[in-house]
Amino acid sequence: MLAAERRDHLLGLLAREGKIVAKDVAAELGISEDSVRRDLRDLASEGLCLRVYGGALPVSPAVVGYTARQTVAPDGKRKVASVAAGLVRPGGALILDGGTTALAVARALPQDLACTVITHSPTIAAALLDHPQTELFMLGGRIFKHSAVACGAAAVEAAQNVSADLCLLGVTGVHPEVGLTTGDAEEAAMKRALAARAAETYVLASSEKLGTASRFRVLPWEEISGLITDADPHDAVVERLTARGVEILTTG
Amino acid sequence: MLAAERRDHLLGLLAREGKIVAKDVAAELGISEDSVRRDLRDLASEGLCLRVYGGALPVSPAVVGYTARQTVAPDGKRKVASVAAGLVRPGGALILDGGTTALAVARALPQDLACTVITHSPTIAAALLDHPQTELFMLGGRIFKHSAVACGAAAVEAAQNVSADLCLLGVTGVHPEVGLTTGDAEEAAMKRALAARAAETYVLASSEKLGTASRFRVLPWEEISGLITDADPHDAVVERLTARGVEILTTG
DNA sequence: AAGATACATGCAGAAACGTGCAAGAACAGG
DNA sequence: CCTGTTCTTGCACGTTTCTGCATGTATCTT
Numbered sequence: 240m241l242a243a244e245r246r247d248h249l250l251g252l253l254a255r256e257g258k259i260v261a262k263d264v265a266a267e268l269g270i271s272e273d274s275v276r277r278d279l280r281d282l283a284s285e286g287l288c289l290r291v292y293g294g295a296l297p298v299s300p301a302v303v304g305y306t307a308r309q310t311v312a313p314d315g316k317r318k319v320a321s322v323a324a325g326l327v328r329p330g331g332a333l334i335l336d337g338g339t340t341a342l343a344v345a346r347a348l349p350q351d352l353a354c355t356v357i358t359h360s361p362t363i364a365a366a367l368l369d370h371p372q373t374e375l376f377m378l379g380g381r382i383f384k385h386s387a388v389a390c391g392a393a394a395v396e397a398a399q400n401v402s403a404d405l406c407l408l409g410v411t412g413v414h415p416e417v418g419l420t421t422g423d424a425e426e427a428a429m430k431r432a433l434a435a436r437a438a439e440t441y442v443l444a445s446s447e448k449l450g451t452a453s454r455f456r457v458l459p460w461e462e463i464s465g466l467i468t469d470a471d472p473h474d475a476v477v478e479r480l481t482a483r484g485v486e487i488l489t490t491g
Numbered sequence: 492m493l494a495a496e497r498r499d500h501l502l503g504l505l506a507r508e509g510k511i512v513a514k515d516v517a518a519e520l521g522i523s524e525d526s527v528r529r530d531l532r533d534l535a536s537e538g539l540c541l542r543v544y545g546g547a548l549p550v551s552p553a554v555v556g557y558t559a560r561q562t563v564a565p566d567g568k569r570k571v572a573s574v575a576a577g578l579v580r581p582g583g584a585l586i587l588d589g590g591t592t593a594l595a596v597a598r599a600l601p602q603d604l605a606c607t608v609i610t611h612s613p614t615i616a617a618a619l620l621d622h623p624q625t626e627l628f629m630l631g632g633r634i635f636k637h638s639a640v641a642c643g644a645a646a647v648e649a650a651q652n653v654s655a656d657l658c659l660l661g662v663t664g665v666h667p668e669v670g671l672t673t674g675d676a677e678e679a680a681m682k683r684a685l686a687a688r689a690a691e692t693y694v695l696a697s698s699e700k701l702g703t704a705s706r707f708r709v710l711p712w713e714e715i716s717g718l719i720t721d722a723d724p725h726d727a728v729v730e731r732l733t734a735r736g737v738e739i740l741t742t743g
Numbered sequence: 744a745a746g747a748t749a750c751a752t753g754c755a756g757a758a759a760c761g762t763g764c765a766a767g768a769a770c771a772g773g
Numbered sequence: 774c775c776t777g778t779t780c781t782t783g784c785a786c787g788t789t790t791c792t793g794c795a796t797g798t799a800t801c802t803t
Contacts, residue, residue: 242781254623257623261759273783274783292494292790293495361616361617361620361629362617364634365614365617375634377632377633379646379649381627382620389629397645397649494792522793525750526791526792528749528750532751545748
């Protein structure tokens with residue numbers, strides 16, 4: 240059994256059954272539980288699954304379900320979200336990506352802020368329903384379960400018809416050389432489409448994502464305006480990015 | 492059974508039935524009451540449920556906010572939803588309208604039903620994210636706050652590109668002569684667009700809507716396949732509708 | 744007030760985890 | 774073809790986490 244084959248099997252299982260039990264898979268494939276755990280750890284680090292005690296679950300950041308449902312985002316994400324929310328101008332238009340950090344941004348927006356929010360995430364749209372002054376525009380399309388956002392041809396096409404002042408993107412990996420990456424090709428394409436429709440694009444990246452890279456590139460550094468992170472300004476990765484001319488907004 | 496899976500089960504139960512009895516769940520899942528209590532304590536500490544003596548209750552929607560987790564539908568709506576959910580065939584495609592009754596239908600769909608659901612409601616999309624077998628398609632457009640669904644030109648246009656076996660519509664008024672009505676012109680247009688894309692259209696109407704009418708007409712009786720209601724089959728309005736040749740599905 | 748039920752806590756066995764290590768396979772270069 | 778390197782895999786070990794039971798306490802019901 241090839242390693243890649245095994246990973247595919249795991250991802251298939253995750254999509255089909257909605258969960259992976261390390262012990263069962265090990266028995267089924269006749270390999271050690273250690274290998275399964277190693278694979279799951281790798282997949283999780285690429286943002287393709289969510290590791291839990293005993294196995295793994297589909298990565299569904301904002302999904303109603305399982306433990307991924309953090310009502311209260313961890314401290315780092317909240318701070319990043321709060322800085323990002325500060326970039327939104329009254330009367331302006333914001334394109335908001337999916338994911339937990341973006342959801343935290345939606346929650347951090349003042350209740351009575353009068354602006355337009357464009358999103359492809361039903362979760363974020365639902366979260367903004369109680370902002371009476373906020374004009375909401377939903378980009379439709381096929382919903383990708385693992386990321387809980389609309390992706391694919393229809394969604395990308397829908398994105399062509401909007402434009403905004405600011406785009407806030409969440410990603411899986413932030414790497415000085417590789418750029419911004421994510422674990423799914425369709426998602427990457429969608430994020431590109433979103434970024435292309437805004438005058439400025441900022442990336443939301445809590446510190447644990449710095450220095451990591453996933454399979455699919457979203458954008459090179461040249462095409463983004465800046466990075467919002469809770470990492471230390473003297474962090475090695477942050478300094479390499481600064482040297483590359485990337486504007487860094489920290490939560491300090 | 493994964494610990495995370497158990498927690499999800501609890502949250503699902505909370506959303507579906509509006510309460511959790513620790514003893515019952517323990518028996519149902521074949522685990523100790525202590526584990527259930529521990530889980531409930533954890534969930535409560537995250538603000539995901541309200542711990543009470545003997546079990547737990549959902550937290551108020553205002554607190555959780557972002558998810559579809561509003562209070563449980565009243566009994567009548569739940570019964571209507573359950574009948575409606577029974578119309579959905581595995582492998583089929585369903586167009587699901589917005590509104591509380593439609594949301595109840597979404598919740599009543601079996602967790603592992605393999606079908607396609609097309610909706611213009613972010614709330615309903617969010618509610619179906621944890622159905623791994625369900626293909627979700629979101630119709631985008633401007634979100635109308637009072638009804639929390641996408642309406643308007645973009646949404647109607649998006650609807651032109653889909654088709655389904657079944658459309659389930661919620662309305663505000665159900666009147667033997669006037670037909671189906673709702674309070675907003677854009678919503679009415681959207682509902683018409685949805686109905687036009689399905690082979691069959693059924694209307695969801697809890698009994699309190701029978702005999703009432705709102706300002707804008709959605710569809711005349713000729714264009715719908717039937718009505719799903721919890722009203723008595725001998726109700727005056729129901730009998731008038733039967734006389735007009737409308738198929739009535741009751742919850743009895 | 745008393746019995747019943749639910750609860751928190753401590754504890755022990757079990758299960759899952761991470762790490763280091765060694766055997767083996769795949770690979771590159773000589 | 775041989776050799777050294779790298780990567781993968783499974784095992785062993787100590788650690789952490791989970792789960793069910795027992796105990797004593799709090800809360801509800803009658």
